[in-house]
Amino acid sequence: MKTVLSRVAVAAALLSSLALPDPARAADITWPSHQWGEANNAPVMLELKRRFEQENPGNTVQNITVPQAVFFDKQFADIAAGNPADVATMYDPDIRAYIEADLLEPLDAYYAAAGIAIDTLIPTRTLAQKDGKIYGVPFQINARALFINERLLNEAGLQPPRTFDEFQAAVRKMRQPDKVQFGYATVSKPGNAAVFYIEIAPIVAGFGGGFFKDGKPNATAPETVAAMKFIKSLHDQELIPRGMEINAYRQLFIEGKVGMYATGAFFAASVANGNKDTFAHLNAIPLPLPRGKTTAITVFLGVPKAAKNKDLAARLLIRMLEDDIQTRIVTVGKTVPGRVGMIPESFVADNKWFKAFEQAALTATSYAPQGAEQYGAEIAKIVVEHIEGMLFSGLSADEAAQRLQKALDAFIASKRKT
Amino acid sequence: MMAARPDVAALRDFGNRRESMTRWRFDWSTREKLVPFCFLAPSFAALAVVSLYPMAHALFISFHADGVGSVGRFVGLEQYERVLSSDYFPRVMRISVLWTVGNVMFVLAAGLATALMLDRNFPGRALARAMFILPWAMPYVAAGLIWGWMFDYEFGVLNYVIRSAGLGESKVGFLLACPDALISLTSVSVWKLFPLGTVMFLAGLQTIPSDHYEAARVDGAGPVLCLWYITLPGLRNVTIMLTLLITIWTFGRAFTIIFLLTEGGPAGCTETIVIRSYLEAFKFFHLGAASAIGVIVLLISLAFSIAYLAYAYRREVSGG
Numbered sequence: 001m002k003t004v005l006s007r008v009a010v011a012a013a014l015l016s017s018l019a020l021p022d023p024a025r026a027a028d029i030t031w032p033s034h035q036w037g038e039a040n041n042a043p044v045m046l047e048l049k050r051r052f053e054q055e056n057p058g059n060t061v062q063n064i065t066v067p068q069a070v071f072f073d074k075q076f077a078d079i080a081a082g083n084p085a086d087v088a089t090m091y092d093p094d095i096r097a098y099i100e101a102d103l104l105e106p107l108d109a110y111y112a113a114a115g116i117a118i119d120t121l122i123p124t125r126t127l128a129q130k131d132g133k134i135y136g137v138p139f140q141i142n143a144r145a146l147f148i149n150e151r152l153l154n155e156a157g158l159q160p161p162r163t164f165d166e167f168q169a170a171v172r173k174m175r176q177p178d179k180v181q182f183g184y185a186t187v188s189k190p191g192n193a194a195v196f197y198i199e200i201a202p203i204v205a206g207f208g209g210g211f212f213k214d215g216k217p218n219a220t221a222p223e224t225v226a227a228m229k230f231i232k233s234l235h236d237q238e239l240i241p242r243g244m245e246i247n248a249y250r251q252l253f254i255e256g257k258v259g260m261y262a263t264g265a266f267f268a269a270s271v272a273n274g275n276k277d278t279f280a281h282l283n284a285i286p287l288p289l290p291r292g293k294t295t296a297i298t299v300f301l302g303v304p305k306a307a308k309n310k311d312l313a314a315r316l317l318i319r320m321l322e323d324d325i326q327t328r329i330v331t332v333g334k335t336v337p338g339r340v341g342m343i344p345e346s347f348v349a350d351n352k353w354f355k356a357f358e359q360a361a362l363t364a365t366s367y368a369p370q371g372a373e374q375y376g377a378e379i380a381k382i383v384v385e386h387i388e389g390m391l392f393s394g395l396s397a398d399e400a401a402q403r404l405q406k407a408l409d410a411f412i413a414s415k416r417k418t
Numbered sequence: 419m420m421a422a423r424p425d426v427a428a429l430r431d432f433g434n435r436r437e438s439m440t441r442w443r444f445d446w447s448t449r450e451k452l453v454p455f456c457f458l459a460p461s462f463a464a465l466a467v468v469s470l471y472p473m474a475h476a477l478f479i480s481f482h483a484d485g486v487g488s489v490g491r492f493v494g495l496e497q498y499e500r501v502l503s504s505d506y507f508p509r510v511m512r513i514s515v516l517w518t519v520g521n522v523m524f525v526l527a528a529g530l531a532t533a534l535m536l537d538r539n540f541p542g543r544a545l546a547r548a549m550f551i552l553p554w555a556m557p558y559v560a561a562g563l564i565w566g567w568m569f570d571y572e573f574g575v576l577n578y579v580i581r582s583a584g585l586g587e588s589k590v591g592f593l594l595a596c597p598d599a600l601i602s603l604t605s606v607s608v609w610k611l612f613p614l615g616t617v618m619f620l621a622g623l624q625t626i627p628s629d630h631y632e633a634a635r636v637d638g639a640g641p642v643l644c645l646w647y648i649t650l651p652g653l654r655n656v657t658i659m660l661t662l663l664i665t666i667w668t669f670g671r672a673f674t675i676i677f678l679l680t681e682g683g684p685a686g687c688t689e690t691i692v693i694r695s696y697l698e699a700f701k702f703f704h705l706g707a708a709s710a711i712g713v714i715v716l717l718i719s720l721a722f723s724i725a726y727l728a729y730a731y732r733r734e735v736s737g738g
Contacts, residue, residue, distance in 0.1 A: 073700045080486050080705060097703055101486045180572070190594060190683030194701075243571035243594045306487060377701045388685040392595045410505075 026058030027309040029316055030085040032075070034068035035299075040269035041140075044333045048325050052316050059312055079103060084304035086313035092127050092368040093376020095136055095300045099128070100374045104135040105303040105310050110318045121338055124298040124366050127373060136300035137317040138338030140329055142264025143296035143360035144202035144287065147271075147353070151281040152181070152259040160285050167260075167288040171239050174259040185249040185258045188235050188242045190388045195246050197380035198297060200387065201367035202262050203227050206289025211383050215371025217408030219383075219401045223291070228390060228397040235391045254278055262287055264297065265357035269334045284356040296364035330354075336361040375415065382407050473716065480709035490706060497710035506686070506694060513600065514672060514690040520604040521611065521668040522661055528608060529615015529660070530653070534645075536616065537623045547620075554613035562678030565606045569593050569679070596687035599680050603688055606675050607668065615660055622656035623649070655733060662726035670719040691715055 031049075035041040049061040064085070066074055072094070078084045079098075090098060098104050111118060111134065118125065121138055128136035148160055156174050161167040174183030187199035204210060209224030211217065218224055234240045241249045241258075253261045254274035261267075265284075272279045287294050301320070303313045319325065326342035329335060336343065336357055348354050368376040383404060390400035444452065480497050483490030501507055536547050553561070568575050569592035577589045592602040630648050639647070650657075672690035676682065682689030682697070689697075691711060699708030 076486075076700055076703065080703075082487055084487075098486075101703070103487050190599070190685070191679075191681030192683075193681075241572050243591060245566075248570075304487075377703075381697070381701070385683075385685045388683055392591070392684040 026060075027312050029059065029061045029087065029309050029313050030064065031061055031087040031313075031316075032064035032066045032071070032085050033087070033089050034066055034071040035089065036063045036065040037067070038266075039273055040266055040333045040335070044325065044328050047328055047332075048316070048320055051324070052319050055319075056312070056315075061316060079304055079306070082306050084306050086303065086307040086309045087317065088302045088304050089139075090136065090300045090302060091297055092124070092300075092366045093373050093380070095128055095302065096368065096373035096376065098302065099130050099135050103304055103306075105305050105307070105314065106133040106135055107137065107303065107314055107318070108133055110314045114318045114321065116318065116321050116339070120340055122298070122336070122340060122361060124296055124364070125338075127298065127366055127368065128300050128302070136302040137320060139299040139301050139320065140266075140333065140335040140337055141296050141298045141361045141364070142266055142335060143357055143364035144262050144264060144294045145284045145356035145360045146260055146262045146287050147253070147267060147282060147284050148260050149253070149256060149258070149278055149281050150283050151256065151277075152183075156259075160283065161260075161288045162285075164288055164290050170259065171234070175239050177238070179257075180252075181257050181259075182239065182241055182249075182252065183259045184234065184240055185244075185253060185261045186231075186234065186240055187246060188240055188391065189245055190243075190392060192246075193381040193384040194377065196384040196387070198367055199246070199262075200227075200231060201295040202287055203231060203289065205293045205295045205365065206287045206291060208291035208293060210370055211404070211408070212369035212372050212379065215412075217405050217412060219386075219404040219408060225397055225401045226290075228387065228401055231387070232390055232397050265335045265354060266333070268351075268353060282353050284353040286356050286360060294360050294364045295367040296361065297367055372412070375411075378411065379408065382411055476709040476712050479705055480713050482706055484704045484706040486703055486705065493706070497706045498714070501707055501710045501714065506689075509686065510689050510691045510694045513688065514669060514692070516600065517604060517607075517672050517690055518665055518669045520600075521607050522664045524604070524608040525611045525615045525664050526657065526660060528612035530619050532612065532616045533619030533623060534649070536620060550616055551613045553609050554611070556610070558610065558674040559678065561606065561610055562675050565675075566593075566679050569602055593680055594684060596684060599684060599688050603676055603679060606679070610675070611664065611668070615664075618656050618660050619653060622653045626652035658729055659726070662722055662729065666719050666722045666726065669722070670715055 031045075033045070036045060045063065049063060053060055071089070075085070075088060079088070088098070088104070095104075108118075118129075118134055122141050124141055125134070125138055128134050128138065150160070152174055153160060153170065156170070158170050158173060159166075161170045171183035174181065186203065187196050190196075204224055204227040207223045207227035207230070209218070209221055209227045211219055211224065213221070235242060241252065244252075249258065250261070250263075250267065250270065251274070252258045254271050256275065256278050268279070268282060268284075271282055286292060301317050303310050303317065307313055321339055323342065326337040326339050327344060329337035330343050331347050334351075334354070340362070343354075343358055348358060366373065369379045372379060386400050386404035386407065389395045389403070390397055395403075479489060481492060481494060483493050483496075532550050536543065536550065540546075567573070571577065571589055571591050571594060574592070576592065580586050580590060591598060593599045626648065630652075631644055634644050634648055670692065673692045673696065676688050676690060676693055677696070680688045682693045692715060695708050695711040695715065698704045698711060
């Protein structure tokens with residue numbers, strides 16, 4: 001009996017030694033992301049994986065493609081269950097929420113070891129910072145500028161708009177209902193609050209407004225109300241495709257049915273893949289709205305505290321900030337990378353449309369509600385419900401703004417209470 | 419050839435061993451009682467893992483503060499209090515009830531109408547029956563995507579048909595206004611569910627003896643009187659069962675079609691309590707609140723389930 005017990009004990013010890021992670025042992029870094037399936041980002045990420053594996057023999061990066069429709073839900077479920085992957089992908093409001101919930105590992109030591117100064121990162125890096133520590137690596141910044149189809153503008157006898165009046169005139173002149181052609185496209189489909197909020201944020205910023213300012217609701221500010229009136233006028237006059245899903249009106253732009261569309265630089269890769277003719281006539285300009293401001297979405301990568309291979313994952317992410325990968329984010333990924341000054345001049349010379357995004361990235365603010373970023377998703381829901389009320393229930397912009405302000409005030413008060 | 423003599427000693431030994439075995443094993447009647455449980459055990463184990471454990475864990479989380487990666491501190495009934503006193507709760511409950519009532523009413527009506535039609539003899543009846551079952555067989559996601567395009571404001575076939583048929587010049591925003599969006603979603607859900615009603619009503623119609631109709635006709639009853647005095651009373655049990663089933667399904671599962679087509683919009687006018695639970699968990703990271711909502715949905719569904727089981731039991735006992 002003793003022999004049996006001792007054998008069982010030895011076997012259990014052997015098994016447990018196999019189960020425990022050994023820091024010196026080779027590891028598989030798990031990196032699920034919807035971006036592995038994106039035509040512009042996948043080659044860059046695969047290049048990073050290849051180089052990292054070469055430089056760290058025995059360690060591998062598992063590229064796990066997850067469809068975007070379910071990616072963020074799955075990532076959250078894994079983190080909530082205490083079983084996260086080694087790399088997490090987050091947009092602006094989410095990284096704040098994750099930092100506030102103490103779910104991410106600080107990366108300062110890794111930045112220091114790689115000799116990368118934090119202030120050489122794009123301005124929206126501040127979203128990943130708290131109490132002097134940084135919890136993420138900015139992969140790319142998608143500052144919003146206005147893509148234009150020069151062929152449609154030329155056919156309408158127009159030049160790229162430089163002022164708000166010219167922009168409005170161009171939106172009207174390019175609209176041709178019989179050809180199902182629109183001068184401009186933006187969101188007008190109810191439901192997905194995150195998409196809706198992202199799409200209207202640069203318009204509101206372009207008027208100098210914002211739903212939040214320094215952590216306080218700002219819906220009734222004249223600039224915000226003016227932006228809401230503009231959005232309503234586009235919708236009511238059927239100048240934009242109404243009730244259409246974002247991918248559908250993006251496809252309309254690719255097919256040459258939309259003259260102007262405000263989004264991030266990443267979209268150029270979709271146009272290039274989708275329609276050579278539209279890509280040949282593609283250009284981009286800063287948003288010609290009254291105040292000339294814009295917003296950006298920054299894709300952050302971080303290492304969850306409960307990740308199994310934290311050290312290696314952090315080194316992988318910092319590796320992304322080296323010059324070679326940063327350059328490829330521009331030339332292959334066609335987006336603005338996390339470090340300032342990494343855009344090759346030759347690329348901008350060959351891709352004139354990129355200039356607007358390069359400039360926008362330096363001044364754009366995050367689309368997340370300023371000063372209340374950690375509540376981004378909830379605030380987006382409240383804002384979008386009221387904008388939808390304005391667009392689909394005949395509410396005036398002034399009244400919608402008043403009601404929105406009241407709802408946001410109540411929301412912030414409830415947060416203070418808890 | 420001589421027949422082999424039985425080995426008496428061996429037989430005695432076998433009998434003794436058997437006796438000694440039955441001494442510590444269960445007797446025959448106990449074993450007979452245990453057999454069904456043994457057959458049920460694998461299913462129960464599977465259900466416990468995929469259903470009971472998550473339910474119990476959700477109940478556990480609902481008594482704790484919102485936490486991600488770890489369970490928050492114990493807060494008792496605070497999450498329930500917060501959910502029940504929130505601004506959104508009366509709204510999402512009202513929408514859930516409207517959604518459920520709409521589904522039950524129209525599934526029953528459409529199911530009964532098609533069952534009465536398909537119960538008659540006509541050429542191609544088998545084909546017609548198969549066609550009416552098709553919506554039920556179609557996956558929810560595929561149905562949602564197809565209907566989404568059909569409802570589309572700019573390119574939807576429904577708006578095209580309306581204009582082509584001269585029924586209206588301006589386009590209809592099927593999913594763009596309240597209450598149009600809720601009506602549109604209910605119609606998709608009814609389209610998807612009514613074949614279930616048809617099948618159950620058809621089965622119910624087969625159980626009504628034909629001589630009842632013959633006797634009624636001899637007494638001069640027309641089709642309307644036959645429907646009122648024979649068919650509907652004959653379908654009473656099916657109707658009650660179906661009502662309870664559809665109520666449980668539509669109230670507790672008011673998600674897929676809504677999420678695919680409107681995600682609760684516009685302005686929250688199609689946001690059911692189930693959609694809100696999803697938003698609280700996956701968009702706002704409020705696991706405690708989401709779990710509390712889930713438990714509330716469970717309790718409401720449970721009330722209908724108990725009613726359903728009680729009715730089914732009573733029917734079985736009475737042999738109805």
